[in-house]
Amino acid sequence: MDLNAVQSTSSRTGIEKFDAALGGGFPAGSVVLLAGSSGSGKTIFVFQWLFEGVKNKENGMYLSMTEPLFKSIKNIEKMDFYDKSAIEQEKIKIVDLRDIYPNEEIIALSPDKLIEYIEKEVKRTNVKRVCIDSITAIAYTIDNRAKIRKFIFELGKKLSVLGCTAILTSEIIDPGKFSAYGVEEFIADVILRLDQVKEQDTLERKMLLTKVRGRAYKAEDIYFKISNKGIIVFPNLKGTLTYPSLGKRVSTGNAQLDEMLSGGIFQGSTTLLTGASGTGKTIACLQFIFEGLKRGETCLFAGFEESAEQLLQNAKTFGWNLKEYIEKERLFLRCLYPHEKSVEEHLADIKELVENKKVTRCAVDSLTALSNVFSKEKSSSMSRRLSAYLKARKITTVFTCGTASFVGGGELTGTHISTLTDNTILMRYVEIESRLGWVIAVIKVRGSPHSRAIKSYEVTNKGIVLGKTLEGYEGVITGISRKIFGNNNHDNNHNNNHDNNRKKTGF
Secondary structure (H helix, E strand, O other): OOHHHHHHOEEOOOOHHHHHHOOOOEEOOOEEEEEEOOOOOHHHHHHHHHHHHHHOOOEEEEEEOOOOHHHHHHHHOOOOOOOHHHHHOOOEEEEEHHHHOOOOHHHHHOHHHHHHHHHHHHHHOOEEEEEEEOHHHHHHHHOOHHHHHHHHHHHHHHHHHOOOEEEEEEEOOOOOOOOOOOOHHHHOOEEEEEEEEEEOOEEEEEEEEEEEOOOOOOOOOEEEEEEOOEEEEOOOOOOOOOOOOOOOEEOOOOHHHHHHOOOOEEOOOEEEEEEOOOOOHHHHHHHHHHHHHHOOOOEEEEEOOOOHHHHHHHHHHOOOOOHHHHHOOOEEEEEOOHHHOOHHHHHHHHHHHHHHHOOOEEEEEOHHHHHHHOOHHHHHHHHHHHHHHHHHOOOEEEEEEEOOOOOOOOOOOOOHHHHOOOEEEEEEEEEEOOEEEEEEEEEEEOOOOOOOOEEEEEEEOOEEEEEEEOOOEEOOOOOEOEEOOOOHHHHHOOOOOHHHHHHHHOO
């Protein structure tokens, strides 16, 4: 048999994006070491691969030395890929090695007998895919590093000649290891590790290829979930610095704010709207989305703090009937608490909506909710990648981010993403003459001049309405303002001018 011809083909797993990353699947005739802790998804991975083989007219064999076979079957019966007839017709032969070798000493004394049995069954049923679950159990039975190495080498050689691909599962606990004895990985052609990490209430699953003999591959985390469809790999959203040039300006939904922005924000730009809780960031987002809907755009509101019902009710208060646009499939509300899904699943969901529904305007409310649930590294990564992805697709986007302080000092933006977005708008509480109000300021507009004025604003029944520029005050952005007096006459006339100042500032 031409071994080069065997290696040039692929053994597809049926996990679409994973196969693509491997150039079509595992190299046919290879020995794959599939490592992972208990519950990481090894058995589901293996059976998805075996049933995919049946679809491609490749019979399979599953040999177990770990859990009873009825448990293995029970775990996969509800999966969409499960085909009972394939097992009944022995297109997938399932073997409990403890039935074949009730005395484990037989394997320990003569591992060759197990290889002979596997070779015989492979030839008899024309098997092209073999799984041993687990190589760890067999290795413990043999309990000799040299014999373990020889066993895996001889098994791989026999199966490769027969055009058969093998997966050997490996039970591991130590995150730095791939096998119990440390020799298994040296014989394997492919090493794939499955991991699961719990972050607060969210379970994150990922896999990592660390070795693929004879093929180019990327040694990077591949995130996935387990559903009734089996293992589903999430797309890898990567940010680049290659963005399309910014085009025409579009309205934020607030004419006065547009004026401060020299005519609105650029189409396809990203804007960070930052401020303390209660300053009206979500209202500003809804105003921005409603403006897009009126102009015929398809919009997405990705919310992490309020339910869809609450958003619809809030919008209705300002006369914005969003429900009719949802019915027309012009508006999509994706509202979930951050802990309901992993970072990668949130990103995958947003990507799917953006691309399938051809979204042109998006609001993400808020990044703070994400950082409160996920680690700083995870939330930062999600923010950066999502911003880069939306910008690369020319989607005009507004992100919101909360700041810790209501008044007084503190960060203006409160987030790592402020350097990545094109525009930054600050909404802030301010105390003026013993009255609490709101002010808004444009901190940054990339590639364009903008107003440097600090304006008061109110939340009315029409949404956010800007007032006049605050003049004659300093320290407004800090939240605690101080009136600037040019001379003593101003000081003496302070009380007389109090009412006039209210008219000027809006407070």
